[in-house]
Amino acid sequence: MSSDALLSVHDLRITFDGIEAVRGLSFDVRPREVLAIVGESGAGKSLTARALLDMLPRGASTSGTIEPDLAAHRGRRISLVPQDALSALSPVHPVGDQLAAAVRSVARVSRKEARSRAIAALDRVGIPDAAGKARAYPHEYSGGMRQRAVIAMATINEPDVVVADEPTTALDEEHRDQVLRVLAEQREAVGAALVLVTHDMDVVRDHADRVLVMYAGRLTELGPAEEVLGRPRAPYTAGLLASLPQHAPPGRRLPALRGTPPAPGALPPGCAFAPRCPLAADACRTEEPEPQEVEGRLVSCHRWAELPHPATKLFQAQAQAQERAQEQV
Secondary structure (H helix, E strand, O other): OOOOEEEEEEEEEEOOOEEEEEEEEEEEOOOOEEEEOOOOOOOOOHHHHHHHHHOOOEEEEEEEEOOOOOHHEEOEEEEEOOOOHHHOOOOOHHHHHHHHHHHHOOOOOOOOHHHHHHHHHHHOOOOOOOOHOOOOHHHHHHHHHHHHHHHHHHOOOOOOOEEEEEEOOOOHHHHHHHHHHHHHHHHHHHHOEEEEEOOOHHHHHHOOOEEEEEEOOOOEEEEEEEHHHOOOOOOHHHHHHOOOOHHHOOOOOOOOOOOOOHHHHHHHOOOOHHHHOEEEOHHOOOOOOOOOOOOOOEEOOOOHOOOOOOOOHHHHHHHHHHHHHHOOO
């Protein structure tokens, strides 16, 4: 475990029915930082996040180490902001009662004190008339207010680590920014680190200190967000960035990663990204790259040194070639 790490994950493997969905993942979470975990659907992001809390689905088995075992103190030292706030809240209990129960699950306090803390937590996340809304049921909250309520629940006991699993999915830009602002305020208020699972690279750019890029259950790139986004060293990271609208020349096809990620049980030999990678060479198709230190970050790629700058040009050229081919049909 790194000397400055709050939480350290080493060689994490998550298996379902003999098939590895997360394959040998290692990373640290540092005090007060925002670590974003990104990648396409099926990359293993949410499984990794939930492994930190020992909240994996039934049938999953794990190996590797997570130190210290914060999951043994779930709700106090580590907590979760789930993707679907409505499903996370009980429909038959007032929101304030649910927050008070979270307090009493880890602290020996009176019901009155727990209630007072619940109201204060709702007030901190910007719920208007917090005392009145504490008596309301989840269905009486708006979607944005429910998301604020689960953030209040996740931070009410001042944990060391907050894990937010796609907390802005299905929210419009205004509500997305509100939720992220509240998360940032609460993280600062309780001094917690934030592990933020997201598919939104704009969120990473605006809110993350470091970013872990995953593909097919493995680390592709890990380093300071500004450096990884400013000059990616893994072709997969470059492909994700190239697919953002701001990287498309006006009037031209939006660059996109061709193909789809492989299923966990049907990985190709060598690098899992090789079938989709414009830089893939023979070694990429036969030997899976291991993470190596490159310019102060970790990169899993045989061809990182061949990646042009800006790397997004590689995928823009690919999109333009596809566009020309379709025009000739």
